[in-house]
Amino acid sequence: MVPPKHTERREGTLAPVKMFRTERQANFRKSVRKSVVQTGKQAKDEERRRMEEYRKLCKKEGIQSSRLAEYDQQREQANAQLDENLKQIDHDQTLTGAEKRRRKFSMKQKLASTTVTEMAEKNRKKPSAMVSMEKVQATREAQRAEVQAEREAAMKQKFQRIRARREVQQYHQMISSQECRANRKTGQGRRAPSYGGVPQVVQEGRHSIFSTGRVRPTTRAGECSTR
Structure with missing residues (x-):
């Protein structure tokens, strides 16, 4: 029996090789993932090209664009988050070297195929009762902090x-x-009231004895009367 040529299989004259179910599923997921990643990369390249043209136009006209600032901020945050995730994978002792490389490749591939607009849309919270409650709670926290600062x-x-x-x-x-x-x-001591027209000088001490023989309390030693 003559073996078939490669050109015949490439041209479709021969029946495709039969695969098991798991192999078909893996092949399908791989092809879908590849197409999705390729589409995402093309969209991101197109977005970057448009933003660079817009940047040149703003620079030429002397315009400070908030859209460009938000775009750059989103890119920086995404890159910083990717670096942090890669460091966490490196420090994870439960993973093998192959698993670490696989996870790193998946993260980099996901970032490369995700546009900045999609990142911003994903991070933006949709209006809901929970979001309204969070806003009210943040307002109350700010008011409480202001009152506490005034009290302090x-x-x-x-x-x-x-x-x-x-x-x-x-x-x-x-x-x-x-x-x-x-x-x-x-x-100079405190002048005591006169008895019989003769003024008496009060001596500093616990008691002072006047000429009349009576004992009158005075200020203690080291104290000064304010009367």
């Missing part, structure tokens, strides 16, 4: 006033104690 500022100002008042009181007490010590050094 008021408490700080209150403590500053209390500290300043205490410093003034301590200063006056220090001045009065210095005056008392100066009076004791010069021998």
Whole structure:
């Protein structure tokens, strides 16, 4: 029996080789994935070409485009996320070398076949009750933080006033104690009321004895009367 030529199989004159079901499924998934990736790459190349032309036009006209800024930001975020995922795969000790290479290739291929518009659409949250609740919660959190900041500022100002008042009181007490010590050094005491027309000088101590023989309490040693 003469073996068939390769040209005959290529031209379709011979029946295709029969494959098992799993092989057919794997081949189908591979072909579909390849076509999807190829289509995505073409779409991304077309998008990049259009954005570069738009960038040149904006540069020529001197226009600051927010669309270009958002486009660049989305690309940078996607690249940063890819780098982080690749590092996580490298540090994963449960994967073999072949699995790591396969996962890295899949991630890079997915990024290469996904346009920036699709990324932005995927990250953009659709309007729903949950999104509205998140907005309300964020507003309440901002209001609560503002009230807390105002309260902390008021408490700080209150403590500053209390500290300043205490410093003034301590200063006056220090001045009065210095005056008392100066009076004791010069021998000037507090004048007591006169008895029988003769003024008596009150001595500093626990008690003072007057000429009448009575004992009158006075200020303690080291204290100064303010009366």
